[in-house]
Amino acid sequence: MSTITEAVLTKLDKVVLTYVEDGYFERENEAHSWFLEIWGDEKKFQLIGFSEYLDNFIVDAIEHWNSGKVEVLSSGPFLEQSASNPELPLEAEAISIGTSLILTITNLGESYQQKLDLLQAARHNLLSNEQLEIEVSKRTATIRQREAEISGRLIYAAGFRDEETGSHINRIGLYSAAMGRALGWSQFAVEDICTAAPMHDLGKIGIPDNILKKPGKLTDEEFEVMKTHPKIGAEILGDSEIEMIQVASEIAASHHENWDGSGYPAGLKGETIPIAARIVAIVDVYDALVHARVYKPAMPEEEALEIMASLVGNKFDPELFQLFLDNIQEMRDIRTNILD
Amino acid sequence: MLQKKICLLGAFSVGKTSLIQRFVSSLFDDKYLTTVGVKIDKKIVTVDQQEIMLMIWDLAGEDDYNTLNKNHLRGAAGYILVIDGTRPKSLDVGLAVHDKVKEALGDVPVVVALNKADLIDEWILDADQLAKLEEKLPVLRTSAKTGDNVELLFSELAARLQ
Numbered sequence: 001m002s003t004i005t006e007a008v009l010t011k012l013d014k015v016v017l018t019y020v021e022d023g024y025f026e027r028e029n030e031a032h033s034w035f036l037e038i039w040g041d042e043k044k045f046q047l048i049g050f051s052e053y054l055d056n057f058i059v060d061a062i063e064h065w066n067s068g069k070v071e072v073l074s075s076g077p078f079l080e081q082s083a084s085n086p087e088l089p090l091e092a093e094a095i096s097i098g099t100s101l102i103l104t105i106t107n108l109g110e111s112y113q114q115k116l117d118l119l120q121a122a123r124h125n126l127l128s129n130e131q132l133e134i135e136v137s138k139r140t141a142t143i144r145q146r147e148a149e150i151s152g153r154l155i156y157a158a159g160f161r162d163e164e165t166g167s168h169i170n171r172i173g174l175y176s177a178a179m180g181r182a183l184g185w186s187q188f189a190v191e192d193i194c195t196a197a198p199m200h201d202l203g204k205i206g207i208p209d210n211i212l213k214k215p216g217k218l219t220d221e222e223f224e225v226m227k228t229h230p231k232i233g234a235e236i237l238g239d240s241e242i243e244m245i246q247v248a249s250e251i252a253a254s255h256h257e258n259w260d261g262s263g264y265p266a267g268l269k270g271e272t273i274p275i276a277a278r279i280v281a282i283v284d285v286y287d288a289l290v291h292a293r294v295y296k297p298a299m300p301e302e303e304a305l306e307i308m309a310s311l312v313g314n315k316f317d318p319e320l321f322q323l324f325l326d327n328i329q330e331m332r333d334i335r336t337n338i339l340d
Numbered sequence: 341m342l343q344k345k346i347c348l349l350g351a352f353s354v355g356k357t358s359l360i361q362r363f364v365s366s367l368f369d370d371k372y373l374t375t376v377g378v379k380i381d382k383k384i385v386t387v388d389q390q391e392i393m394l395m396i397w398d399l400a401g402e403d404d405y406n407t408l409n410k411n412h413l414r415g416a417a418g419y420i421l422v423i424d425g426t427r428p429k430s431l432d433v434g435l436a437v438h439d440k441v442k443e444a445l446g447d448v449p450v451v452v453a454l455n456k457a458d459l460i461d462e463w464i465l466d467a468d469q470l471a472k473l474e475e476k477l478p479v480l481r482t483s484a485k486t487g488d489n490v491e492l493l494f495s496e497l498a499a500r501l502q
């Protein structure tokens with residue numbers, strides 16, 4: 001080896017080894033002290049058995065040499081313990097040149113430290129981003145919780161006048177959320193409808209007792225009054241900046257609209273009815289049919305679905321009803337988890 | 341003496357190096373010094389009155405800058421999957437790493453370390469996800485800081501090694 005090559009290898013802190021046979025390698029240049037500390041000063045020596053990491057890399061090196069590939073296979077950095085350094089940063093490379101099978105071992109020295117500093121900074125960065133995300137999601141969760149609490153209190157207030165059971169109201173939110181998920185909505189939108197849907201009948205708070213609590217059938221006039229509850233609900237929920245309340249207002253306003261335009265209060269038709277309201281229209285009827293009420297017994301699900309199927313097209317959005325059927329098992333699970 | 345290779349795997353900064361340091365040298369450092377490259381430590385454990393030399397591979401964390409090198413797993417008799425209780429993301433990364441390792445090594449024994457148990461008040465892992473994990477794999481709550489369950493973690497894995 002020329003003195004110049006020798007000097008370059010010294011500068012690079014690199015030791016070049018060629019494979020001889022039977023696990024023996026021959027050192028091609030001057031060994032550096034770190035190398036001697038680990039592998040000794042024999043020119044021809046057994047490489048295996050001194051570095052757990054290198055022993056593993058040799059398997060890859062042999063495969064690489066045998067493959068006849070021309071590129072360099074690098075071991076990636078590893079830390080070795082030597083007599084003078086408990087964390088000596090090394091890297092090995094396998095190359096084949098002609099018939100020579102070459103392994104180099106390099107002391108990464110300063111460049112390792114540089115790489116370390118870079119990665120350290122990068123990972124600190126990743127960590128603080130992660131922390132920020134956690135912080136944001138914690139705050140979002142708090143906001144959600146507050147929204148849910150306000151919605152719960154409004155429903156509670158309405159509950160003083162309306163007989164509707166709390167569990168029915170909760171289920172409406174969960175069925176609606178299941179529909180939202182099935183539609184591929186974002187987590188946010190799913191949470192919105194889950195909190196908003198239970199408020200669909202909030203407007204009943206504005207219906208006089210003699211009508212709201214009348215035991216028998218309503219007269220036509222009384223029914224006209226009853227039919228104002230969507231409007232009242234929409235008015236109470238108003239023109240809010242809060243997304244969830246907006247959804248609640250839409251649902252309250254339009255949950256008695258029918259797909260064919262025969263509903264109330266606006267006689268909206270088809271897709272002009274907000275989708276959240278179309279969803280609530282379906283799940284509200286489902287839940288009411290399959291559960292007992294003071295004035296009626298519970299109906300078997302099969303029968304309920306038959307009745308609902310007959311309402312598709314005039315009352316229900318056909319596609320949404322199909323989606324509801326596709327997810328009927330989930331609806332059943334909600335029913336059995338939240339009992340009256 | 342019987343030698344067994346085990347690996348510590350998981351997202352970055354979950355405490356892989358700290359767990360090894362606690363186990364091997366009974367030390368802990370609060371400062372975060374990331375691992376670049378691979379470091380191998382050794383420690384003798386006794387299983388059924390038989391001494392085993394554990395060769396412990398501390399593999400750098402998985403993140404945008406580093407992915408798992410499957411060659412590093414060769415010959416591993418088992419591994420410890422480390423998850424940081426204070427970082428939900430480390431659970432996702434841990435599960436992805438687990439799948440990768442299973443693909444490379446087959447069904448070798450694994451013990452999950454839910455680390456930083458001393459910070460349990462700050463834990464924000466999803467309860468459902470945790471329950472699922474605990475159904476599937478042996479899980480220990482560890483702290484490299486206090487040393488809680490660290491010995492147990494390694495001896496549990498050692499006991500499962502073939």
Ligand SMILES: Nc1nc2c(ncn2[C@@H]2O[C@H](COP(=O)(O)OP(=O)(O)OP(=O)(O)O)[C@@H](O)[C@H]2O)c(=O)[nH]1
Nearest residue numbers: 352353354355356357358370372375401483484485
């Ligand atoms: N409170 C607490 N901190 C811990 C614990 N374990 C590790 N840490 C801290 O968490 C940070 C990361 O620990 P490391 O052991 O470097 O994590 P690592 O998984 O080796 O990280 P990488 O090498 O970057 O992948 C350090 O600041 C440690 O001091 C623990 O049990 N409790």
Ligand SMILES: [Fe+2]
Nearest residue numbers: 200201255256
């Ligand atoms: Fe209504």
Ligand SMILES: [Mg+2]
Nearest residue numbers: 356357374375
């Ligand atoms: Mg580390």
